[in-house]
Amino acid sequence: MNVMQKKSKPRVKNEEAILIAAEEVFSELGFAGATTSLIASRAGIPKANLHYYYPTKEALYQTIISRIFSIWLHAAETFDDCDDPADALGRYIRAKMEISRMHPLGSKIWAQEIMHGAPQIQGFLETTLNDWTASRVKIIERWIAERKIDAIDPQSLLYMIWATTQHYADFEHQIGALNGGKALSDEKYKHATETVTQIILKGIGIKMV
């Protein structure tokens, strides 16, 4: 037998089912509105069983948050320090749009967490996000100094990218309502991604091919 205690089969299965259900419920109802009994019910297990795997609602919520954080980190890495702003920003915008498409629930939970004053992720805002943002502001300022892009405010540019890309996740219900009540097709989503990329890049003075 291994030194690493292998997780038992039902544990793996149940934990995964709980996390999927929890992400749904937290995104739909917020932390306060979510009930452990609803999460358990959607996961297909009795409520007491949920508390066996995750002792408190808050512990479950923090597990969800840390998963979302790792997705955030993945996107952050796509904004690398490269000489070509069209490359770097284009890749970053497309990565963020892809994440909004693949993980809209996580994006909504994240947005609500910030709207509520970031009770769980304040530390992240003050350390990881702050450092990451400062480093990217420096890169953008260098592009400006090298006359590769217009002399825009770097922070405002970053906020615009975050806002626009996350909007497709956070407001997907509204976008669906304005699309005849159904979600955007893959084709339309791709088109939106290209439009967003084009407007932002052209907007900061990058010549589009």
Next chain:
Amino acid sequence: MNVMQKKSKPRVKNEEAILIAAEEVFSELGFAGATTSLIASRAGIPKANLHYYYPTKEALYQTIISRIFSIWLHAAETFDDCDDPADALGRYIRAKMEISRMHPLGSKIWAQEIMHGAPQIQGFLETTLNDWTASRVKIIERWIAERKIDAIDPQSLLYMIWATTQHYADFEHQIGALNGGKALSDEKYKHATETVTQIILKGIGIKMV
């Protein structure tokens, strides 16, 4: 005495205090997380008194929502059918930024309402917003046909404007955290407004003066 029954003095005062407190609490904790006792406490009255003025938590919430709706209508009117897209869009973007500055709490409540599937405002999305959006898409398409702006997807442009301007309200906590822990000064906010306007207008091919 007037035919219109004048509202008594304490009623006016208390209703106003309740609405201000309710907007705060709903934006911070969401509908489910908000408690009538906390709202009453912030309004400086006993909980039973709150229920005297607003029989249920939901009735109070709907009053708040209808106030936010009237602000939305006000912003919508600034996007008028004019020949100059720089004028029309610039005015609209600036009006939206101003609203995010003046009414961040309302914006957050609105965002959460949509994230939760718009339980109270689904009708608004399907009628007023849908009609308004369709009419503005037509105007944008006309500008494109007249070669006044690039041939971008009108919907994506509108979403970008909504996302970016509302981000300054909905994510003000994060923006503050990235600004040394304090809110943006009037000066910085003005600068952000100009940056946002410039990037979007230039991004759709409008020559900036």
Next chain:
DNA sequence: GTCTATAGAATGATAGAC
């Protein structure tokens, strides 16, 4: 590991005196 039953706390709303 699973599940029934329930304890203990919080909350929305109201009764009824003033």
Next chain:
DNA sequence: GTCTATCATTCTATAGAC
């Protein structure tokens, strides 16, 4: 109109049998 006391419900969390 105001306010204390309280009911009824709901929710988190756990005990304890299996």
